[in-house]
Amino acid sequence: MNVPTFDITRRTFLAGTGALVVSFTIPLEASAQEGEVPTAPKPPAKLQGSLADTPSLDAWIRIDADGTITVFTGKAELGQGTKTSLRQIAAEELEVAPREIHLITADTAITPNEGYTAGSQTIQNSGTAIRYAAAQVRQILTTQASGKLGVPADQLKAENGKVIAPNGASVGYGELVSEQMLHIDADPNTKIKSPDSYHAIGKPFARVDIPGKVTGGEAYVQDMRPEGMVHARVVRPPSYSAKLVELDETKIRTMPGVIAIVRDGDFLAVVAEQEFQAVKAMRAMTAIAKWQEQAVLPDQERIPAWLEANVREVGTVTSVGADTAAGVKTLSAQFTRAYQMHGSIGPSAAVAVFKDDALTVWTHTQGVYPDRKAIAQMVGMPEDKVRCIHTEGSGCYGHNGADDAAADAALIATTLPGRPVRVQWMRDQEHLWEPYGPAMLTRANATLDEKGTIVNWHYDLWSNNHGTRPGSAGSLIAGRLMAKHFPPDAAKLQISPLGNGDRNAIPLYDVPNQRVNWHFLADMPVRVSALRGLGAYCNVFSIESFMDELAEAAGADPVEFRLRNMKDPRARKVIEVTADKFDWNNDPLPAGTGRGFAFAKYKNHAAYLAIALEAEVDAETGIIQISHVVSAVDCGEAVAPDAIVNQTEGGILQSMSWTLYEAVHFNNTRITSPDWSAYPILRFSAVPDSIEVHVVDNPGQPYLGVAEAAQGPTGGAIANAFKHATGKRLYDLPYTRERVKTTLGA
Known part of the structure; x- marks a missing residue:
């Protein structure tokens, strides 16, 4: 190249x-x-x-x-x-x-x-x-x-x-x-x-990005090998607050192939002619470097209490109708979500070259213009002298390590003018340093009238800002570690139609009296940012779990109850199509097997999606196996139906992984989830036997975003299938084997 x-x-x-x-x-x-x-x-x-x-x-x-x-x-x-x-x-x-x-x-x-x-x-x-x-x-x-x-x-x-x-x-x-x-x-x-x-919209076309990916071609930024390129590896501190106190560079500089050691405050990197030379030098430098650490992280087992204790302000997401309403039954429930990571299969990478007083960076960032602004500030260059070119990365959807790898490459490249510099993160660096999806706490309270209709709804969520993307140089790891030390951007409570931690916190159901509040935290103990769907995953999981609780209290079928409280015709359509294609019924199932249903309109102004699934719960092992999934999605006019199906299937599988397995662990000093054994994800053996996605097309209607529509409803449907199968509800994500066994043994 x-x-x-x-x-x-x-x-x-x-x-x-x-x-x-x-x-x-x-x-x-x-x-x-x-x-x-x-x-x-x-x-x-x-x-x-x-x-x-x-x-x-x-x-x-x-x-x-x-x-x-x-x-x-x-x-x-x-x-x-x-x-x-x-x-x-x-x-x-x-x-x-x-x-x-x-x-x-x-x-x-x-x-x-x-x-x-x-x-x-x-x-x-x-x-x-x-x-x-x-x-x-x-x-x-x-x-x-x-x-x-x-x-x-x-x-x-x-x-x-x-x-x-x-x-x-x-x-x-x-x-x-x-x-x-x-x-x-x-x-x-x-x-x-x-x-x-139409001759193109809505018609099947082979995806142009697939050939390189399935033939071993140059498909990703990780594959780039421009002429004259050198390889760099960064050495990260062992924990967020660690400070470098000692480093003897003598041995590293004499290692084969080593071109340069880049040290700027607590930022460390080594550059070599060949990749494995850089890896060996990085490992040697990691062993030699001495850091001073601090025990500043809270007790992981008490995160919900920590969230409640550290609220800075409370924002009103919506306030409609009266504060209270008369009814015959009032229910309440509390739900939690652990910190979760992107877990990109391919660790982040970037390539940068500094030439003729201009800097070019190839990066899999999701925002080339914001990343350019942050990098320009970090290296002290005018923005018009920095060019960021998006190059697809092997792992994304949300703010993972892409922007940080780009900053690493940019900073290193400025010390080696004329030589393209490739930075490739290691697996443990991706796991330990990427920004995680924030932990959340939610509480729901609702009242039913004598007809089983929801007449009052109160919902509260505890979370910090889910978007800490660049931003300024302080949003980049390199910027924070440099001797100049750019501080992180101040977190602010921002309630908007796009949503943040409050995304999908307002149910689409017809409730005359609603109160939704965001208890905002400015700081979090671990690094956090946008994970696919932001707050929608936890909010929809909570709301749809609670909807089943309300349906049970009303003596109603879960699907019928949702339709009873829903007027939007397009929402009703995807609910009805899903129920029909799944053959939703109340026939008895084998012991330990349950059905679950859930619905949401993503952000309340994007795609409508409903999902039904069947799950088997093994009380002895704690394993939840999803066997059959049916979903219907309406994203307006369907440009590429096959892509819609692919995105929905992928969202279902990703949400299954979040819901059943994923949680970041840490002690009072360090993150302790550096690899796949400490952070398990969905494996091929756990993929459902069948996943059906039915596209409800609306030709001529505006396009509605679809890629993140499945995450929340999938979590809710799994929660409801577990309850149907076992008679007990799990309120805390993820549904790990240990948590399942503890709940069923209680």
């Missing part, structure tokens, strides 16, 4: 396309006839998706003179199939085959700034922007062709990269482009195609 030079700019890359647009406005008063009262104007239409932030068409689409079509997205391919789905969307409106679209993903030099690839918003925001931009570009090309062909635009059609007249005369897209033609703002009134004319 050749390392590109840093002389590219957004304008030079996009040069070659554009158009002249002239517009004018007639004042409302001037257009009214004498004696008439002018009608109030309609509010202006809003730009769709990410066009609202980056309206220029040439930020999204470029067409070269040879007809090559390039589409730009600020979102990253993380394994969701983005590189395929976005091609389908652009191809649909540009009337070409998806294979004709050249897609460039997140790169601070040439793509729009779309922040983070997170929250299941890629198709919803970037896909929508690309679609409307592509539709407008097609219309511009058709107008241009009208002049060349001498045929009215409404008699022309776009097809296979050409505009064709009724008599068969045609002109290619490349022949129509001119300087600055697309350097105009998007028109919010652009019309897009109707579903009955």
Whole structure:
């Protein structure tokens, strides 16, 4: 792989396309006839998706003179199939085959700034922007062709990269482009195609990112080997608060292949010509370095009490109706979630080169622009001299070690100008230093009336901020360890429609009186940030577990009870489809076997998802085996149904792993989960015999994010199946074998 030079700019890359647009406005008063009262104007239409932030068409689409079509997205391919789905969307409106679209993903030099690839918003925001931009570009090309062909635009059609007249005369897209033609703002009134004319959206297409991954090709940043590259390994402190007090570098510098030792405060790294030389030098340095540690971590067994005792402020997530309501039954329950890690199968990596006073970093970060800002601050360079290029990593979904590996590589590269530096974390470094999903405590209280309807709902959650991504240099491990010592960003309580720790804390069910509060903690004893779904996983697990408790108190079937308290027709649809495909019933099951059901609309404004499953609980071993899973999902118009199925299946399996196995352990000084034996995850032997995912398509409807919709409902369904199978409820995540045996033996 050749390392590109840093002389590219957004304008030079996009040069070659554009158009002249002239517009004018007639004042409302001037257009009214004498004696008439002018009608109030309609509010202006809003730009769709990410066009609202980056309206220029040439930020999204470029067409070269040879007809090559390039589409730009600020979102990253993380394994969701983005590189395929976005091609389908652009191809649909540009009337070409998806294979004709050249897609460039997140790169601070040439793509729009779309922040983070997170929250299941890629198709919803970037896909929508690309679609409307592509539709407008097609219309511009058709107008241009009208002049060349001498045929009215409404008699022309776009097809296979050409505009064709009724008599068969045609002109290619490349022949129509001119300087600055697309350097105009998007028109919010652009019309897009109707579903009955689709040739790409909703159709099956092979994912473009798969071949390299299954053939051993260069698929990930971990695979990069640019010419002249050297290998670096970092040496981490043994615990968060450890300080380096002694290091004799003499022996390390004489080891074979060692090029440099980088020491900056408590940041340590070694660089060598070959990878295993760097590994051996790292191990030797780890053995020699002496650190001073402090016992500052709380008792892991008392984390719920620790959460309650360290609340900084309480935020109101929602407050609707009366504080109390009369009813016949009131129930309460408390739930907890342990710290959980991303557990990326491939430890984080990055490649960086410092050349001609500019720094380029290849990284699997989920936010190239925010990472660039933090890295630039850390190394003391202007942002326009730092370029971050997203390169897919073998393990992601959430804020894992990607940004930190990028910072490591950047800092080391500045000490070795001209040499590409590859940093590869080790397994224990990923486990011990990645930001974990925060521990949580939740409490639910609800009242039922005589009809078994929920009339009052109180829900409280204890959690800190689930998003500590860059940010500033203080959000990076290297920035914190450097002698300059950038402090972490201050955590703030932020309640928004996107949600954070409070994501999905408001149930979608119809309850006239609701109170939801977030008891916010500014600090946590271990490093935490965004794990897939943020607070939604624990909140939906809690709410859906509690819904089954309420159904039992009302003497109702769990599915019927949910429908009784749900008016949203699309929510009802996925619940009904799931129940039907699963053949939900109340027939008796063998001893130790149970059914579980759960539902949520992710963030209450993304995909609707319901799930039913069957589980067998072995009281003697504590093993929970999920045998059969059925899910239905509605994410609006389905661009790539197979990708939706894949994402939902993956979310179900990931949530199974969280729910049944995963918890970070620590003592009063260090994290004690450095590997897979100390942090077990779902194995192939525990995968269900069958997983069915049914896509409830809504052609013509807005795209709804789907990638994280399954996590919360899966945890809730497992909890409810366990209760159905054993007659006892587990309120604490995860459902480990030890916890199951203790609960059933109580």
